[in-house]
Amino acid sequence: MNPAKTLPVLLSPRVERLHPPFPVFRLRAWHGLAVAAIVVVASGAAVAQGGPTQLSPIGVIMKWMPLLLSGFVFNIAISLMAMTLGTVVGLALGLMAVSETMPVRKVSWAVTQFFRNSPWLVLLFFAMFLVPYEFRLLGVTVPFPDWIKAVIGFSLPVMANVSEIVRGAIRSIPDGQWESAEALAFSRRQTMWMIILPQCLRRMLPPWMNLYSLVTMATVLASVVGVSEMLTLTSQVHAAEGGRPELLAPLYGFALLCFFVYCYPIDRLTRRLEHRFQVRL
Amino acid sequence: MAVVADWFRWLYEATGFNFTIFYDPYDARQMLGGFLMTVQLSVISILLSLVIGILGAWLQGSNLRLVRGLVGGFITVFRNTPPLVQIFFFYFGIGTLLPGTENQWGMRQPMLSNVQWAIISLSLFAGAFNVEIFRSGIEAVPRTTVEAAEALGYTRLGTYRHVVLPLALRVCLPALNNNLVNLLKTTTLAYAIAVPEMLYVAKQIWGSSQNVLEMMLFLLFAYVGLVGILVFIMHRWERAMRIPGYGR
Numbered sequence: 001m002n003p004a005k006t007l008p009v010l011l012s013p014r015v016e017r018l019h020p021p022f023p024v025f026r027l028r029a030w031h032g033l034a035v036a037a038i039v040v041v042a043s044g045a046a047v048a049q050g051g052p053t054q055l056s057p058i059g060v061i062m063k064w065m066p067l068l069l070s071g072f073v074f075n076i077a078i079s080l081m082a083m084t085l086g087t088v089v090g091l092a093l094g095l096m097a098v099s100e101t102m103p104v105r106k107v108s109w110a111v112t113q114f115f116r117n118s119p120w121l122v123l124l125f126f127a128m129f130l131v132p133y134e135f136r137l138l139g140v141t142v143p144f145p146d147w148i149k150a151v152i153g154f155s156l157p158v159m160a161n162v163s164e165i166v167r168g169a170i171r172s173i174p175d176g177q178w179e180s181a182e183a184l185a186f187s188r189r190q191t192m193w194m195i196i197l198p199q200c201l202r203r204m205l206p207p208w209m210n211l212y213s214l215v216t217m218a219t220v221l222a223s224v225v226g227v228s229e230m231l232t233l234t235s236q237v238h239a240a241e242g243g244r245p246e247l248l249a250p251l252y253g254f255a256l257l258c259f260f261v262y263c264y265p266i267d268r269l270t271r272r273l274e275h276r277f278q279v280r281l
Numbered sequence: 282m283a284v285v286a287d288w289f290r291w292l293y294e295a296t297g298f299n300f301t302i303f304y305d306p307y308d309a310r311q312m313l314g315g316f317l318m319t320v321q322l323s324v325i326s327i328l329l330s331l332v333i334g335i336l337g338a339w340l341q342g343s344n345l346r347l348v349r350g351l352v353g354g355f356i357t358v359f360r361n362t363p364p365l366v367q368i369f370f371f372y373f374g375i376g377t378l379l380p381g382t383e384n385q386w387g388m389r390q391p392m393l394s395n396v397q398w399a400i401i402s403l404s405l406f407a408g409a410f411n412v413e414i415f416r417s418g419i420e421a422v423p424r425t426t427v428e429a430a431e432a433l434g435y436t437r438l439g440t441y442r443h444v445v446l447p448l449a450l451r452v453c454l455p456a457l458n459n460n461l462v463n464l465l466k467t468t469t470l471a472y473a474i475a476v477p478e479m480l481y482v483a484k485q486i487w488g489s490s491q492n493v494l495e496m497m498l499f500l501l502f503a504y505v506g507l508v509g510i511l512v513f514i515m516h517r518w519e520r521a522m523r524i525p526g527y528g529r
Binding site for chain 2: 220221
């Protein structure tokens with residue numbers, strides 16, 4: 001039978017036509033091996049150019065690994081502090097967004113939208129240049145080093161995003177919960193803290209973790225404004241090794257790898273939680 | 282125009298708020314260039330990232346495991362690494378490895394300029410997210426609709442172009458909206474490789490005119506305005522594409 005002449009109606013139903021809904025990509029051991037192989041091959045090519053007296057890219061990374069990793073730890077510390085600060089302020093802002101008084105809602109909305117819609121880097125510059133480098137508090141001078149200002153700069157967008165997450169989660173709780181709490185004579189505050197927010201927690205967790213991973217990846221922006229975190233150290237290491245251009249790809253590749261190793265598990269966990277906490281109507 | 286310039290000159294003398302970009306012709310030209318560069322970066326990267334997203338989502342439905350794995354790997358890597366490091370990796374890392382030519386002064390002329398690298402890395406970054414967004418949209422298209430298209434004799438490409446994509450696009454517009462806004466904000470990262478966009482120009486201006494606060498305020502409002510325009514366009518599009526009776 002000539003297949004071109006067959007009417008589509010006459011074809012037997014094809015079972016294997018669409019595979020099971022788009023398999024999710026998972027990292028396996030051989031993926032890591034493949035990446036390692038690529039790195040080795042790439043650095044091998046670079047060694048061929050480098051000559052015998054210079055360290056190979058792998059050697060350079062090994063030599064400076066402790067310094068680079070300490071920079072990475074600093075990045076993580078910044079992200080944790082910014083996340084804590086941003087979450088606390090953002091929670092307050094999110095609760096303001098569902099307040100019963102109109103002006104409070106409006107103020108919260110304006111602040112949230114403003115900080116959500118401005119670029120992280122601009123907000124970071126904002127904090128860097130406009131927060132004073134020291135405070136005089138009751139005659140005591142409190143110094144404000146660069147990295148604290150960076151934490152403040154990162155916590156501004158975090159605050160706005162957390163506010164949206166909190167507001168969205170509270171709005172997603174069925175009205176029946178509010179009504180039954182009212183029927184049980186809970187005050188508004190009691191309802192919020194004892195009934196609504198505990199239920200919100202599982203809905204807020206996945207987007208909150210997603211946000212944390214974004215903050216971690218944003219901390220490298222601090223290098224643009226002169227905080228000596230991993231990316232700054234990377235370019236310093238490059239300069240210390242004589243500024244060879246072929247070192248740049250492996251060094252920045254190493255930075256990429258560090259962030260990947262840290263953020264990938266968070267991403268996976270977020271997805272699993274998202275799946276588990278899926279809202280079932 | 283002269284009225285605006287005079288008013289801002291008066292504002293400076295009266296209050297000390299020095300918005301040089303509104304009365305100083307040099308600063309004004311600089312800032313206009315920066316603004317146009319930001320718009321150019323955003324528009325080109327948005328279009329490219331959409332192309333990458335559509336293409337990637339289509340490839341993810343491929344029958345070949347290798348193709349699916351490659352697209353999945355691309356998404357995973359670009360989603361989980363900082364965009365700034367990606368830009369550095371491309372511009373400094375890959376850019377120096379690529380062959381370059383020599384210009385008339387004997388300096389090394391790289392194959393791709395910093396603007397082009399910025400566009401490439403921004404599009405790849407946003408494109409990786411777009412693939413996921415489109416994929417979720419495609420998954421939302423009922424299997425029966427695809428089967429119906431198949432029964433009508435559509436090819437795989439035909440089904441994708443005429444049936445799945447138009448439906449999926451409508452489902453994923455809100456998420457897409459979000460990502461494109463994000464991309465617009467991410468264009469500031471091009472600052473790090475000296476692309477003269479708004480932030481870069483603003484830094485130059487406040488370096489010479491000592492008006493950090495004013496330029497900061499201008500920047501924040503300019504970006505909020507740009508995002509507002511983008512969101513407005515996307516909402517108009519969303520409304521124009523709405524199918525009566527489909528989704529709410």
